[in-house]
Amino acid sequence: MIEKTISKYKNKSFLIAYSGGLDSTVLLHQLLEIKKKYSIKIRAIHINHNLTLLSKKWTEHCKKICDINSISLIIENININKKTSNIEEKLRIKRYNIIYNHLFFDEILLTGHHMNDQCETFILSLKRGSGPTGLSSMSFETLFGTKKIVRPFLNKTKKELMFWAKKKHLHWIEDFSNLNIDYDRNFVRHTIIPVLEKRWPYFLKNCFRTTNICQQETRLLNYFLHEKIHDFIQFDDSLNIKDFKNIKKEICTALIRYWLLSKKIKIPSYKNIQCIYHQMIFSRIDANPKIILEKYEIRRYKESLYFIKKQINLKNTLLFWHKKYTKLILPNNLGNLIKDNNGIELPAPKNNELINIRFQYEGYVLILGRNKKRKIKKIWQEKKIPPWLRNQIPLVFYNNNFISALGVFIININNKNRGTWKISWESDLKSAHNDLFSFY
Incomplete structure (x- = not known):
């Protein structure tokens, strides 16, 4: 048989x-x-x-x-x-x-x-x-x-x-x-x-x-979409939707569905694809739309769609780095921090300053190379850091003084009587989803 x-x-x-x-x-x-x-x-x-x-x-x-x-x-x-x-x-x-x-x-x-x-x-x-x-x-x-x-x-x-x-x-x-x-x-x-x-x-x-x-019709459609999708997929695997308002809805939804095919998840229903299309393409330019699919999210940023794994909100997380010669493990599988000679050079902490790591900061900051403070939200935007990554980046503090968003910017502080030290952030943090298989 x-x-x-x-x-x-x-x-x-x-x-x-x-x-x-x-x-x-x-x-x-x-x-x-x-x-x-x-x-x-x-x-x-x-x-x-x-x-x-x-x-x-x-x-x-x-x-x-x-x-x-x-x-x-x-x-x-x-x-x-x-x-x-x-x-x-x-x-x-x-x-x-x-x-x-x-x-x-x-x-x-x-x-x-x-x-x-x-x-x-x-x-x-x-x-x-x-x-x-x-x-x-x-x-x-x-x-x-x-x-x-x-x-x-x-x-x-x-x-x-x-x-x-x-x-x-x-x-x-x-x-x-x-x-x-x-x-x-x-x-x-x-x-x-x-x-x-x-x-x-x-x-x-x-x-x-x-x-x-x-099945035959689907394979045929996917064949043509495979050729077409290359015009919209970007280097970071995001989907460029800049011109979607000028393309027929049926083509846009087909492209969105095909883009999601590569994400190793159960493909969303027709109703969900329609929802993604309307919310992501036609919401306000300054909006931050989000659609949840199981353990993942679809987010829009700068006229592109991103498929990301949901992360625990670290807004209220505070880590103390008491022994700076010992590796500090970060939450959310964000990797670790280690003092070495190859990392980012920062002003060194004084003996009476407690090193601590946070993931949230609101207000105005003066970063190195600038002569005027700007709201940190504007700095994130300028550095092209998507909203969902902003609270996944370690922020270094000495006592209550903000020192650096590691790998993004360093705060302009009074360096008098301070030396320097280097911190490496060993991380696999990416804007896209991870490659582990999960059957839905």
């Missing part, structure tokens, strides 16, 4: 998402048969969601099957409040992040998703009002961070898998929570699809064909 699919991959190491249910059981046993012909490596991973008293028995079942077939099995547990809202989505996010962390560099993740699952996903996307990208549902292959997910059963129905399993006398787990139609997917599976199939027996296959058409 899947031998042709498996044989085409150069990487012959596979990790099976093994729940013990029908789909993953058929997948495991088909791979075992293929292993007799090809030199492939197989591992399995089982995630216990701990939602039922039977879950431990299911884990034992999976362990037993893998032991019999000499398959290495990873077992992981998820504990989540059963009353949590949107529990299906939250479990999915946790599950995939766990799996990703276990995947070897050259390993491909295999899942047992089939045509019925594809149709369910399509209908749920319709319910959410998704466009062609959402209606594309699942693909045979999907990039999973830097790795890959393959769904070899996607063009097979559940009936076909059931027929094969019974023919081979396989044993699998029946999760009766899948009958609970309080969950959206179960409602679609047990209430909607049977009615549609009874009326139109070919509905599943036509639904599958529609998802393929949507």
Whole structure:
């Protein structure tokens, strides 16, 4: 059933998402048969969601099957409040992040998703009002961070898998929570699809064909957007929106969506993309609009959009650097400060002055090279420091006297009876998001 699919991959190491249910059981046993012909490596991973008293028995079942077939099995547990809202989505996010962390560099993740699952996903996307990208549902292959997910059963129905399993006398787990139609997917599976199939027996296959058409249309659109986006992406990965008011709305929203595709997050809904367009393009020139997407924010600064990771506000943070010959660790993964001979040269503190680090200052300052004080907000703007980075830059104080915004400016103070010293700020602070993968 899947031998042709498996044989085409150069990487012959596979990790099976093994729940013990029908789909993953058929997948495991088909791979075992293929292993007799090809030199492939197989591992399995089982995630216990701990939602039922039977879950431990299911884990034992999976362990037993893998032991019999000499398959290495990873077992992981998820504990989540059963009353949590949107529990299906939250479990999915946790599950995939766990799996990703276990995947070897050259390993491909295999899942047992089939045509019925594809149709369910399509209908749920319709319910959410998704466009062609959402209606594309699942693909045979999907990039999973830097790795890959393959769904070899996607063009097979559940009936076909059931027929094969019974023919081979396989044993699998029946999760009766899948009958609970309080969950959206179960409602679609047990209430909607049977009615549609009874009326139109070919509905599943036509639904599958529609998802393929949507995938083709999406790939075609992305091909053209890939060429167009280079006119707008800047060196720091921000999106230049200077001319967006003069470009058709449909093109602008498509460019915004494509720009977000590279950010390794779940692409925002049609409604959210529209919101980004209207708030970011048409708000006042002096406004500071912000849109939150999970753990990230989209911000506008100087006619560009920035995608940044949300940071804890350090406005009231105060760090004392009692031992200046010892490295000082900064919060928010901002790195550290260290006294050395390669850093920024500052006026040295006097013996009776306490060195402290802050991240917020309001008022007027006189910086070196100037003869007039200016409001610090104007200095930040002049130095082209975006608002979200301003409270992430260490501000050096001696007692209550402002000395320097490290790497940006130094305050003009009376240097009489002062020597100098050098501070290095060792940091990976960037205006864009980090490159760590997180599945949403």
